[in-house]
Amino acid sequence: MLTITHPELLGGLGNFPGGLFPIRIPGESALRLIIKCPKEWILAAKLNRGFRIYVAPLMANGRKSCGMVSAFFDDADEPLTLSTALFDDEFTAEIQELFASDKLSVHMFDEHNRELLGYSATNDEAALFKASMSAMAFAPFSVELARDIHDQLSEWFGLRTAKNDDEAYSICFGEPLFPDDMYIQDVRPDVNAYHGAKTPMHTMLEREDAGHFNELDIVHAMQRIFQNDDIYLNPIRHDDGKEFLDVLLITPNTVFLVQAKDSPNTEKVLLRSIGRKKSTVVGHLKKAVDQMRGSIGYARSCVPLKFRTGKSYHEIDLGDRDLVGLIVVKELFNSEYSVYSPPVLGLFNETAVPCFVLDYPELHSYTLHLADEAAFISALNQVFTVALEREEFPRLRFGLNPSG
Structure with a gap:
């Protein structure tokens, strides 16, 4: 595992939001490929013994450009994807070098930089990839061009043809570089200092107990911008002994009420139809709204707020802190926000508490790109203002703007 043999890599990887990440290990001539992505992408790669690369020539901002889509097939028509904008720079040169080789090593990390899979891999059409890329046009990097390429890649892939599928490059996994059923435990004191920790922070790729692991992932994400002492996992009501939230955050100014819904990360669930996945999201959202109402x-x-986490009892006067509701689900589909928004906005109309629906990758982006609670609140306020105006929640995009 790279994280064991080369722990120094974690520094640069920690600031990388996700996608393809070529690296060259000192003493090695060949590049290796790190892919940082959510667990569903990783499981799809494991089940399919690889993934596919689509190269798209584009006209972006009036210039000939190029982008790449990495596809992880949980669904034949709408697979999970990572988009990569390519420019006239060192990164693109390394991407070309990687996939122009018929043999490469692939290491897959989740959003918390935990190495879950590693394989030796082959690209049987490496020579064709090299020739194809040599004919592409690569423009100098700019934020505006990057935004346009990413927008166009999404549209291009959604409208791809059978010919595009035939021309995609298959990166095929061979022998694993280490066991592919890893259970990873993090015993660092600072990672486990939140309220309610029962066992050290841990994860695994294939998950039957979705809720437990998802709640830990949410805590892990929140630790980027909140203090451990502000975070309470699985708070229990003092009156009836029932859990009233998945995650509670209490800061000097705000109380964040977090209800989370996830599905098992298993082959059976991953390979469900898109229609089934969409209906599952709606069902989870309805349950979460009802639970949030109770929370x-x-x-x-309950004044002051009284609850337990583990064996610890807490009694906190919330004073005039603002209440904010966060519903975090497994995934949201861009085409379905007109369905997701009414029940969440309806809860605001009923309670006067601003409530939001995010999927877990979106929460990851918020906590990765926003420096502190003030920036987090500012982003939520921006989203909620638009949601009230349009009666539909928007998605924020991070990393492709000057401030971002």
């Missing part, structure tokens, strides 16, 4: 009611009625 808001308890936070308001």
